[in-house]
Amino acid sequence: MTKPAAPPRRSDATKAAILDAARDRFAADGYERATIRAIARDANIDPSMVMRYYGNKEGLFVAASAIDLRLPELGALPGKHVGAVLVGHFLDRWEGDGVLTAMLRVGVTNEAGAERMRAVFAEQIGAVTAGVCPVPGEASRRAALVASQILGMALTRYVLRFGPAVEMSRDEVIAWLAPTVQRYLTAETP
Amino acid sequence: MTKPAAPPRRSDATKAAILDAARDRFAADGYERATIRAIARDANIDPSMVMRYYGNKEGLFVAASAIDLRLPELGALPGKHVGAVLVGHFLDRWEGDGVLTAMLRVGVTNEAGAERMRAVFAEQIGAVTAGVCPVPGEASRRAALVASQILGMALTRYVLRFGPAVEMSRDEVIAWLAPTVQRYLTAETP
DNA sequence: AATGTAGGCCAACGAGCGTTGACATGCCAG
DNA sequence: CTGGCATGTCAACGCTCGTTGGCCTACATT
Numbered sequence: 001m002t003k004p005a006a007p008p009r010r011s012d013a014t015k016a017a018i019l020d021a022a023r024d025r026f027a028a029d030g031y032e033r034a035t036i037r038a039i040a041r042d043a044n045i046d047p048s049m050v051m052r053y054y055g056n057k058e059g060l061f062v063a064a065s066a067i068d069l070r071l072p073e074l075g076a077l078p079g080k081h082v083g084a085v086l087v088g089h090f091l092d093r094w095e096g097d098g099v100l101t102a103m104l105r106v107g108v109t110n111e112a113g114a115e116r117m118r119a120v121f122a123e124q125i126g127a128v129t130a131g132v133c134p135v136p137g138e139a140s141r142r143a144a145l146v147a148s149q150i151l152g153m154a155l156t157r158y159v160l161r162f163g164p165a166v167e168m169s170r171d172e173v174i175a176w177l178a179p180t181v182q183r184y185l186t187a188e189t190p
Numbered sequence: 191m192t193k194p195a196a197p198p199r200r201s202d203a204t205k206a207a208i209l210d211a212a213r214d215r216f217a218a219d220g221y222e223r224a225t226i227r228a229i230a231r232d233a234n235i236d237p238s239m240v241m242r243y244y245g246n247k248e249g250l251f252v253a254a255s256a257i258d259l260r261l262p263e264l265g266a267l268p269g270k271h272v273g274a275v276l277v278g279h280f281l282d283r284w285e286g287d288g289v290l291t292a293m294l295r296v297g298v299t300n301e302a303g304a305e306r307m308r309a310v311f312a313e314q315i316g317a318v319t320a321g322v323c324p325v326p327g328e329a330s331r332r333a334a335l336v337a338s339q340i341l342g343m344a345l346t347r348y349v350l351r352f353g354p355a356v357e358m359s360r361d362e363v364i365a366w367l368a369p370t371v372q373r374y375l376t377a378e379t380p
Numbered sequence: 381a382a383t384g385t386a387g388g389c390c391a392a393c394g395a396g397c398g399t400t401g402a403c404a405t406g407c408c409a410g
Numbered sequence: 411c412t413g414g415c416a417t418g419t420c421a422a423c424g425c426t427c428g429t430t431g432g433c434c435t436a437c438a439t440t
Binding site: 200225226227237238246247 | 396397398399400401407
């Protein structure tokens with residue numbers, strides 16, 4: 001049993017509204033400037049409700065940033081296209097909602113957020129690289145290289161909003177980044 | 191005359207101490223959590239002195255992040271090694287002092303900081319790409335691609351401190367990233 | 381119908397922030 | 411010696427924040 005019998009509570013809707021508002025605010029403002037008062041206002045409830053359900057601001061952040069990158073199984077597809085698939089997946093994931101932007105914004109200014117990012121990327125990208133990396137002991141290093149390029153594009157495109165990075169189409173981004181990621185994943189150590 | 195006769199003031203040392211402390215704090219904490227009071231304490235003066243010399247917090251940040259990437263003239267060296275030279279230069283620049291880390295931290299959470307980063311990278315990297323990019327109208331896009339990889343590595347290595355990214359040596363980082371940057375700069379459009 | 385409890389609001393707290401203006405001290409020109 | 415300006419300190423302001431505890435309401439169980 002993964003769920004130990006969950007009776008649907010009347011407050012579930014409220015909790016979800018708080019989480020939605022929190023994700024938006026954290027993504028837009030980062031940890032410090034995203035205030036509990038503003039989040040509560042967005043969710044149309046009192047700030048004290050946030051405390052009741054999530055304990056404190058950090059608890060709210062932890063709950064709001066439970067992240068699953070939802071990386072696809074790459075073992076099944078031709079190894080040559082792993083880079084393109086991975087880049088495309090991340091673009092979709094990043095544009096889907098504000099969770100990843102929030103994680104990036106908070107990870108930069110908050111140590112707990114940074115720790116969260118380290119864990120998410122090490123585990124989830126690491127799992128992928130372990131399957132395709134030609135050098136067994138180097139999977140985590142390859143994962144870091146892939147993360148550097150993907151997070152760098154996310155940073156310039158979705159956070160800093162460099163004009164040229166924003167104006168590139170999805171296909172153009174994939175065309176440029178896929179060979180880079182492919183090389184980081186599958187090339188021999190230089 | 192670039193300097194209209196500057197008599198050395200006794201307060202120059204204090205101003206410099208404030209700027210040093212500000213850079214450290216902005217780099218370590220980001221814009222919101224770097225307080226004027228803490229900066230003043232580091233510089234061993236009263237917070238009101240910061241206001242006197244820099245007007246307000248944003249003025250202090252602007253003064254503390256007057257950035258010159260000091261990119262070398264790349265025209266003189268063989269085109270094949272432009273990528274490696276550029277990556278190496280940025281690693282030096284990033285490890286030299288906290289200015290770039292501060293700029294990155296602040297740029298992520300503060301719109302004025304983001305604007306500053308856009309300007310710095312567009313002008314200074316753009317100037318380099320304009321000289322080596324094979325497609326005339328694409329220099330700014332190439333600059334954005336280069337920035338995405340370089341900022342991504344800076345993010346994972348110096349801000350988020352991913353284990354594997356931190357443990358790589360300078361030469362290893364260059365060996366992996368140089369071909370990427372080289373391709374972004376000089377390859378034909380894919 | 382009575383009652384316990386979960387859901388929600390309101391007012392207030394203590395702390396820290398950026399910022400201000402009045403006041404003390406030292407230096408140099410006249 | 412004296413005045414004025416640069417340098418620096420001190421105490422306070424108004425504000426916003428995270429957080430707390432008391433109180434009200436409505437539903438579900440008995």
